[in-house]
Every structure is written in C-alpha cells, then in structure tokens.
Amino acid sequence: MGLGREDLLQVYYFMRLTRAMEDRTRTLFLQGRVVGGVYTAQGHEATTVGAAMMLGKDDFIVPQHRDLGMHLVRGTSPRAVMCQWLARGNSPTLGRDGQLHIGDIHHGIAPSISMLGESLPVACGIGLTMKMRKRSTIVLAGFGDGAANTGPFHEALNFASVQKLPIVFLIENNGYAYSTPNNKEFAIENLADRAVAYGIPGETVDGNDVLAVIEAVERAIAHVRSGKGPALLECKTFRVRGHSEADKADYVPKELLAEWLKKDPIQRFERYLSEQGILTPENKAEIEQKVKAVVDDAVRFAEESPAPDPATVADYIFAPDGPIAIVGEPGASDSHYVNAIDTRTGEPFTTISNAPAQLHAPKTVPEEVGRR
Amino acid sequence: MSEVTYLEAISQAIREEMRRDEAVFLLGEDVGTYGGAFKVSAGFLEEFGPERVIDTPMSEAAIIGSAVGAALMGMRPIAEMQFIDFIASGFDQIINMASKMYWRSGMPVPMVVRGPSGGGTKGGPFHSASPEAWFFHTPGIKVVVPATAYDAKGLLKAAIRDNNPVLYLEHKLLYRMPELREELPAEDYVVPIGKAVVRREGQDMTILTYGAMVHQSLKAAQTLEEEDDLEVEVLDLRSLAPLDREAILESVKRTNKVLIVHEDTLTGGIGAELAAILSEDLFEYLDGPITRVAAPDAPFPYAPPLEAAYLPDEEKILTAARKLAAY
Numbered sequence: 001m002g003l004g005r006e007d008l009l010q011v012y013y014f015m016r017l018t019r020a021m022e023d024r025t026r027t028l029f030l031q032g033r034v035v036g037g038v039y040t041a042q043g044h045e046a047t048t049v050g051a052a053m054m055l056g057k058d059d060f061i062v063p064q065h066r067d068l069g070m071h072l073v074r075g076t077s078p079r080a081v082m083c084q085w086l087a088r089g090n091s092p093t094l095g096r097d098g099q100l101h102i103g104d105i106h107h108g109i110a111p112s113i114s115m116l117g118e119s120l121p122v123a124c125g126i127g128l129t130m131k132m133r134k135r136s137t138i139v140l141a142g143f144g145d146g147a148a149n150t151g152p153f154h155e156a157l158n159f160a161s162v163q164k165l166p167i168v169f170l171i172e173n174n175g176y177a178y179s180t181p182n183n184k185e186f187a188i189e190n191l192a193d194r195a196v197a198y199g200i201p202g203e204t205v206d207g208n209d210v211l212a213v214i215e216a217v218e219r220a221i222a223h224v225r226s227g228k229g230p231a232l233l234e235c236k237t238f239r240v241r242g243h244s245e246a247d248k249a250d251y252v253p254k255e256l257l258a259e260w261l262k263k264d265p266i267q268r269f270e271r272y273l274s275e276q277g278i279l280t281p282e283n284k285a286e287i288e289q290k291v292k293a294v295v296d297d298a299v300r301f302a303e304e305s306p307a308p309d310p311a312t313v314a315d316y317i318f319a320p321d322g323p324i325a326i327v328g329e330p331g332a333s334d335s336h337y338v339n340a341i342d343t344r345t346g347e348p349f350t351t352i353s354n355a356p357a358q359l360h361a362p363k364t365v366p367e368e369v370g371r372r
Numbered sequence: 373m374s375e376v377t378y379l380e381a382i383s384q385a386i387r388e389e390m391r392r393d394e395a396v397f398l399l400g401e402d403v404g405t406y407g408g409a410f411k412v413s414a415g416f417l418e419e420f421g422p423e424r425v426i427d428t429p430m431s432e433a434a435i436i437g438s439a440v441g442a443a444l445m446g447m448r449p450i451a452e453m454q455f456i457d458f459i460a461s462g463f464d465q466i467i468n469m470a471s472k473m474y475w476r477s478g479m480p481v482p483m484v485v486r487g488p489s490g491g492g493t494k495g496g497p498f499h500s501a502s503p504e505a506w507f508f509h510t511p512g513i514k515v516v517v518p519a520t521a522y523d524a525k526g527l528l529k530a531a532i533r534d535n536n537p538v539l540y541l542e543h544k545l546l547y548r549m550p551e552l553r554e555e556l557p558a559e560d561y562v563v564p565i566g567k568a569v570v571r572r573e574g575q576d577m578t579i580l581t582y583g584a585m586v587h588q589s590l591k592a593a594q595t596l597e598e599e600d601d602l603e604v605e606v607l608d609l610r611s612l613a614p615l616d617r618e619a620i621l622e623s624v625k626r627t628n629k630v631l632i633v634h635e636d637t638l639t640g641g642i643g644a645e646l647a648a649i650l651s652e653d654l655f656e657y658l659d660g661p662i663t664r665v666a667a668p669d670a671p672f673p674y675a676p677p678l679e680a681a682y683l684p685d686e687e688k689i690l691t692a693a694r695k696l697a698a699y
Contacts, residue, residue, distance in 0.1 A: 129446075132424070
C-alpha cells in the first residue's frame with residue numbers, strides 16, 4: 001500500500017481530530033449548548049478516516065450521520081461542523097438543519113438526510129454523471145448496517161451494478177441500528193455477502209484496524225476506478241456509545257461493550273505507530289496540541305457566530321433562475337452560475353470555505369496516499 | 373407544420389431540450405429500447421444513446437434519487453414514472469431529499485419528475501392517480517399540470533430549464549385525444565411556471581380548474597351559455613405550485629362566484645386551499661358559497677360504472693354550477 005511515515009501520521013491526526021471533535025460536541029450537548037440530538041461515532045474512526053484517505057482529489061464522498069471522519073479528511077471545516085451543531089446562522093444550512101447534514105458538491109461532498117439509505121440512490125446519480133461525463137473519478141458512499149436494510153440500499157446497489165457506476169459502497173456495521181442488534185436486522189453472517197446478489201465484489205474487514213481498512217478500500221477503489229462497476233465493503237466496528245447522546249445503550253451487554261472498547265481503533269493504531277517508531281511522545285504531544293487548537297478554534301468561532309435571523313424562516317424555498325454549471329468542469333466555480341456559490345447568501349459555500357482559516361488546516365485535500 | 377397530439381408535444385419538448393442542452397437526460401422504466409410505456413420517448417435511444425436515455429430497473433427510489441444526485445452535479449435529469457401512481461415508491465427522495473435541498477444547503481436540484489396521471493382510462497386504483505395534493509403541500513417543489521398540447525410542450529421546457537425540482541403531471545387521457553391536436557410554433561417557446569390562463573371569459577362565475585378537468589369545465593361552460601344564459605369564466609391554473617394568486621383573485625373579483633373543479637379527491641385537495649385563499653382574501657366579494665366538484669373521498673375504482681360515478685364530469689359540474697348560480 002506504500003503509506004509513508006507522514007501519511008500514517010496524517011491518518012492518525014484525522015482519527016484523533018474526529019474523536020476530539022465528537023468529545024467536545026458531547027460536552028456542548030451536556031452543557032445544553034447543542035439543542036438537538038447528537039450522533040457520534042466513537043469506534044468508527046479507523047473506517048471513516050481510513051476509507052476517505054484513499055480517495056483522489058476529484059473523488060466524491062456521500063457520507064451519513066456518523067461520518068465526521070470522512071468529512072474532516074475531505075476538507076469539511078471543523079468551524080462549519082461546530083456552527084452546524086450550535087445552529088448558527090452562518091452554518092452551512094443557515095441553522096435550518098443540524099447534525100452532519102452538510103456538504104459542498106463543488107468539493108465532492110453530498111449532504112445527507114436522516115432517512116438513512118436514501119443517500120445511496122443520490123450516490124448513483126453522482127456516479128451516473130461521472131460516467132456520462134467520461135470521468136475517472138469515483139464515489140465513496142458511507143452508511144450503516146441499519147441503512148443496509150432499506151429498499152434504497154438494494155435499489156442503489158442493483159442499479160449501480162447494472163450501470164457499472166464507480167461507487168464504493170462502504171457499510172460501517174457497528175452492531176446496532178439504534179437498539180436493534182445485527183441478529184434482528186439480518187440473518188446472514190456478513191452484510192458484504194449481499195454483494196453476490198448484485199454481481200459485484202464484496203469484502204468484510206475489521207473496521208477497527210485502520211491499516212486493514214485502508215488495504216481493503218484500496219482494493220475496492222482499484223476495482224471501481226477500472227470501470228468494472230461498484231464494490232461493497234463491510235467494515236465491522238462497534239458503536240461504543242448510544243445511538244444518540246440521549247441513549248444510554250443499556251441494551252448492549254456489558255461484556256460485549258468491554259470487548260470492543262479494548263479494540264479501540266485509535267489506541268490500536270497508536271500502538272502500531274509507536275512500535276514502528278513513527279509516533280513518539282514528542283510528535284504525539286504536537287498532534288494533541290494541534291487537535292486541541294483546531295477544536296478550540298471551531299468552538300470559539302461557532303460560539304461567536306450569529307444566530308439565524310428569524311425573519312428568514314420562510315426564505316430560500318426555491319433556487320433562483322440562471323445558468324447551472326456541471327460540477328467539476330472548467331469554469332464551474334464561476335460565480336455567474338447559480339450553483340457555484342450559495343445564492344441564499346451570495347457568499348461562497350461555508351462547508352469547506354472556512355477550512356483555510358483553520359489554525360491547522362490539512363494541506364487541502366490529502367494526496368492519493370494509497371496509489372503510490 | 374402539422375398538428376400534434378398532447379403526447380407528441382411532450383415528446384418534442386424532451387427531444388428539443390436534449391438536443392439543446394447536453395445536461396438534459398431521461399431515465400425511467402422502459403424509456404429506452406421500448407420507447408416508454410406510452411411511447412413518449414420512441415426513437416430517443418437511437419438519437420441520444422443509452423447514457424442519456426437510461427432504461428432502469430423497477431426502482432423508483434433509485435430513479436428519483438439518481439436524478440437528485442445528477443441534479444446536484446448540475447445535470448438536468450428527467451425522471452419518468454411509468455405511471456404517476458408509482459411515485460409513492462420514490463416519495464422520500466422527493467419529500468425529504470429533493471424538496472429541502474436548496475433550502476438547507478443552498479445547492480439547487482434542477483430536475484423534473486414526470487409521468488402519466490389521472491383517470492378515465494379504466495386504470496383502476498393503481499394506474500389512475502392524481503397525486504398533486506401530496507406535493508402541492510410540500511414546500512420546495514413546483515407542480516405543473518398542462519391541459520393542452522401547447523402547454524404540454526411549453527411547460528415541460530420551462531420545467532426542464534427550472535433550477536428546482538418540478539413535478540410535471542401529464543394526463544394520460546389527453547395523450548392522444550384528437551380534439552387536442554394543434555399546430556405548435558416552429559420556434560422555441562416556454563410557458564412560464566406560475567401563470568394561469570383564461571380559457572373562456574365570462575362574468576357570472578369563475579371555474580378554477582386544471583388538467584383534464586379544463587375540458588370538462590369548458591364543455592359545461594358552453595352548455596351553461598346555451599341553456600342557462602350564463603357567462604362562465606374558465607381559468608386553467610396550469611401551475612399548482614406556485615399558484616397564480618393574482619389571476620385567481622382578479623377573475624373571482626369580477627365574477628363573484630367560484631366553482632372549483634378537480635379530478636383528485638375532495639378532502640385536503642387543491643380546492644381546499646383555493647377555497648381558503650378566496651375566503652381570506654375575497655370574503656366581501658363572494659356572492660355564493662365557494663363550491664367544489666371533486667372525486668369522492670375514496671380510492672380510484674376500476675369498473676366502468678364505478679369510474680363514471682367517481683370522476684367529475686360535465687354533468688356534475690353543471691349541477692354544481694346551477695346551484696351556485698341560483699344564489
């Protein structure tokens with residue numbers, strides 16, 4: 001796979017940043033500063049970060065509610081994320097929606113909704129466009145075991161296979177759909193076995209082992225980018241917290257939880273990096289400091305941001321008339337296009353655009369680390 | 373120039389827009405090789421190829437969801453529902469994905485969902501739907517219902533060029549109706565979304581209607597002139613969302629009596645909202661009760677006598693209009 005020392009440290013940084021952002025979000029929730037539900041993904045970091053790290057510059061993600069790791073790797077601004085949680089007027093949704101329901105199509109991120117599984121047909125539309133426009137780019141669509149039992153999951157995988165669309169369907173199987181355990185969700189051992197039904201490759205990997213995830217995603221991407229159609233990858237992980245922060249998850253057997261806590265993906269990767277001499281007490285302290293600074297900056301920025309203006313509550317129902325650019329084509333970001341900027345505000349989209357203002361922004365979108 | 377049917381007008385609109393703009397494409401069940409269940413897209417596959425005329429599996433969520441994804445990318449997909457009844461299987465993509473996208477993300481979703489709607493073809497409960505009220509109620513979706521060949525073409529072009537999700541309801545009873553054949557302009561034209569049109573002028577009463585009921589209403593208006601000496605105005609709404617409030621209010625202010633006719637069921641239908649608007653805005657102008665003629669609150673039936681009893685028609689409109697005129 002050929003990941004260099006710096007690449008591995010970048011993977012580690014994003015895993016730590018993801019965890020730290022969620023820890024802080026939880027604190028804000030407990031303090032009553034996040035008014036709505038909080039859905040986090042402790043334990044998913046190896047899967048979400050590892051998978052997104054393997055994408056190329058012009059590839060797309062179609063993430064879901066627990067995919068903060070993918071967002072951060074692909075350049076979503078931590079400030080935008082915190083503004084979204086805190087329902088600020090300058091959040092990417094202008095306070096109209098919460099959670100991680102954000103995106104910026106010009107930077108390859110489609111926003112999700114709460115109806116899990118419904119993003120997968122949308123991923124097909126992005127893949128169809130890539131096919132029609134003869135591009136070599138791909139889509140990484142993340143979703144959970146719960147979404148894998150919806151009709152749109154089946155419709156999307158089947159349609160993507162028939163049309164040979166360039167999509168990696170990534171199941172983050174975290175053991176539970178809210179309180180419903182895997183054995184009440186489906187009656188097969190591995191969800192990736194369903195790939196047979198669509199005539200596509202399927203693989204199940206340890207979703208808490210970031211290196212295993214990276215290798216498996218690399219294989220899936222190689223297949224998908226070659227034009228042979230989609231691939232299904234199941235990363236087995238565990239949701240070590242509740243469905244939301246309002247859920248104590250006392251339906252999860254204590255022994256099972258303890259077992260998975262021992263398999264924490266960040267600790268495992270830390271051990272590996274330390275054994276390899278890549279992570280040292282010095283650079284670990286540096287990374288922690290950087291993570292803390294980014295999170296602090298995001299929270300401070302969000303807290304200083306204005307609340308939405310109640311007078312706008314019924315505004316922006318319809319997009320204005322005017323030319324629409326085909327995303328990703330030359331000149332598509334020219335501001336005379338209705339979809340080039342956020343026409344609600346007349347400003348650039350904020351999901352990504354605050355990234356350069358971060359204290360420690362990633363070097364734009366990461367290099368294609370896996371393809372060397 | 374030869375006269376074209378309502379169906380040919382739809383076909384022309386899609387073909388011309390696909391020629392004009394490479395972002396426009398069509399996807400749906402049997403739209404390619406077969407040319408569509410009603411042959412709207414006959415010959416399209418040969419002209420545009422399988423990447424722009426996409427035969428899909430029987431998967432409405434995938435069809436509409438793919439349209440949303442492509443529209444986010446700046447394409448202008450036209451998603452065909454083989455019968456509009458099947459839109460229920462893709463409901464979530466319209467209601468939760470497409471309609472809220474611009475409002476919450478600032479990203480436009482320029483797409484059309486279209487399909488044969490309406491009854492009178494012995495289609496029974498699953499091939500006769502008038503689904504407009506489901507979507508009329510949903511902010512963020514435009515809903516248009518053409519009644520003539522000219523409008524079928526012009527409204528579809530406007531829908532394809534619109535930067536928002538547009539539900540385009542074509543009435544299958546009108547597809548090949550000989551009396552709707554007309555010569556269309558040779559040059560490019562659109563019928564703007566959100567504009568109603570007066571189909572027949574009158575001073576004694578306004579009929580607010582749309583779709584196939586425009587023609588039943590016009591027949592009734594003719595009879596009312598001949599037999600009752602009543603001058604009935606017929607306003608074809610054409611767009612349900614957004615509604616042309618100005619045209620509605622202007623007409624009813626002049627006639628002071630209003631009859632609302634729609635093929636969809638009564639309760640919670642378009643007529644209920646029209647009645648509320650008129651009651652709020654024109655209370656002092658009304659010389660009679662706002663009256664509705666609609667299908668009864670029952671699913672659409674199959675057997676011919678049941679279908680006839682169910683659908684509003686000239687006779688039912690006449691009965692209601694005469695009662696209203698007596699005020």
